[in-house]
Amino acid sequence: MMSHVFTTRRGGLSDFPFDSLNLALHVGDDALTVAKNRALVQTPPAIFMNQVHGDTVVVIDGATTLEITADAIITQERNIALSVMVADCIPLLLWDEKEGTVGAVHVGRRGLVHAIAAKTVLLMKELGAGNLRGVMGPSICGSCYEVGEDIFEEVVATYPEAASRSHSGKFALDLPKALEVELINHGVAIERTNICTCEDANYFSYRRNAITGRQAGFIWLT
Ligand SMILES: [Zn+2]
Numbered sequence: 001m002m003s004h005v006f007t008t009r010r011g012g013l014s015d016f017p018f019d020s021l022n023l024a025l026h027v028g029d030d031a032l033t034v035a036k037n038r039a040l041v042q043t044p045p046a047i048f049m050n051q052v053h054g055d056t057v058v059v060i061d062g063a064t065t066l067e068i069t070a071d072a073i074i075t076q077e078r079n080i081a082l083s084v085m086v087a088d089c090i091p092l093l094l095w096d097e098k099e100g101t102v103g104a105v106h107v108g109r110r111g112l113v114h115a116i117a118a119k120t121v122l123l124m125k126e127l128g129a130g131n132l133r134g135v136m137g138p139s140i141c142g143s144c145y146e147v148g149e150d151i152f153e154e155v156v157a158t159y160p161e162a163a164s165r166s167h168s169g170k171f172a173l174d175l176p177k178a179l180e181v182e183l184i185n186h187g188v189a190i191e192r193t194n195i196c197t198c199e200d201a202n203y204f205s206y207r208r209n210a211i212t213g214r215q216a217g218f219i220w221l222t
Contacts, residue, residue, distance in 0.1 A: 002099040004219040005043065006091065006137040006193065008202045012037040014213060022204070022213025023048075024085050029213060043081035043218045047073060051085065051106045055114035057123050072105040072120040076127060081220040087204040088145070088197050090179055091137040091217035092117055094188065096129035102219045107179055109147075109155060112162070117179060121186045132188045137217045138203050141196035142174025143167050145207070 012021025013036050018029040023041070025034050025048075038046065047060055050069040058068050060075040060082065073082045082104035084091045089108035095101065103120050111117070121132060142164035147155075152171035155178075156163045162178035165171070176192055183190040197203040197215075204212045 001222045002095045002102060002219065003043075003222060004093050004095075004135065004217065005041070006217045007041055007215045009204050009213060009215055010202055012040060017209060017211050018213040021215065023083075023216045024214035026050075027213060028211065041216075041218065044079040044220050044222070046081040046083045046218060047075075048083050048085065048216075049073060049104075049106065053106075053108055053110040053114075055111070055116050055119060057116070057120050059123070059127070071107075071111055071114075071116050072103060074101065074103040074120065074124055074127065075221070076101050078221045081218045083216050083218050085214040085216045086137070086139065086197075087206040087212055087214050088140040090139040090176055091215075092134060092179065093137070093217050093219040094120060094124060094132055094134040095219065096124065097131040097133065098129070099221060101127055101129035102221055104217060104219055107175065109151070109173060109175060112159060112175055112178055112182075113155060115182075118182060118186055121183070121188060132186075133190070134183060134188050135191045135193065136176055136179060137193050138195035138197050138200065138215075139176055140198045140205065140207055142172055142177060144172070144196055144198040145175065146170050146172045
């Protein structure tokens with residue numbers, strides 16, 4: 001069986017500006033409070049990545065408490081929760097219909113350009129995963145993610161579906177749309193959570209508050 005959950009910023013113990021369910025150790029919050037917050041999320045023992053906007057995919061084949069430097073993790077082990085932390089980037093969770101392989105992927109602008117999601121899908125298939133399904137959790141929307149023209153041109157050259165305009169008519173990127181198209185092209189049946197982290201106060205948003213916490217997506221097999 002596969003289970004997954006996306007957290008919000010509600011229900012934790014951290015004080016401002018990490019209020020309250022901050023799950024990240026690297027943002028300046030108190031480490032003991034973060035550990036307590038992580039324990040509040042009802043999952044099996046969880047793997048947290050040290051995410052670097054790269055293209056490294058790591059296969060987890062045993063329980064570990066170590067942080068792994070990667071932007072995607074995959075497992076076929078049961079009772080290990082894979083986690084991806086975000087505050088505007090897309091938390092992408094993947095599983096196969098046989099529910100024998102799961103993956104958690106961190107997809108920001110650079111991750112999209114690095115094709116981190118496609119690399120994860122291909123590796124899951126190499127490991128024997130069948131038809132893949134996925135869900136994209138809350139992230140910044142195409143009307144809020146304003147960027148400069150140079151970045152806009154760079155991304156849109158490869159991902160034309162990312163082209164968007166902000167609320168004020170400036171260059172913007174619709175990363176969820178571009179990722180959705182890429183996943184469909186790789187045969188993944190994908191669902192989207194149409195919540196914008198920048199507009200919904202229930203979520204941490206780096207674009208709205210530079211110093212803030214991180215929510216997370218978790219996926220695991222039982
Ligand atoms: Zn938005």
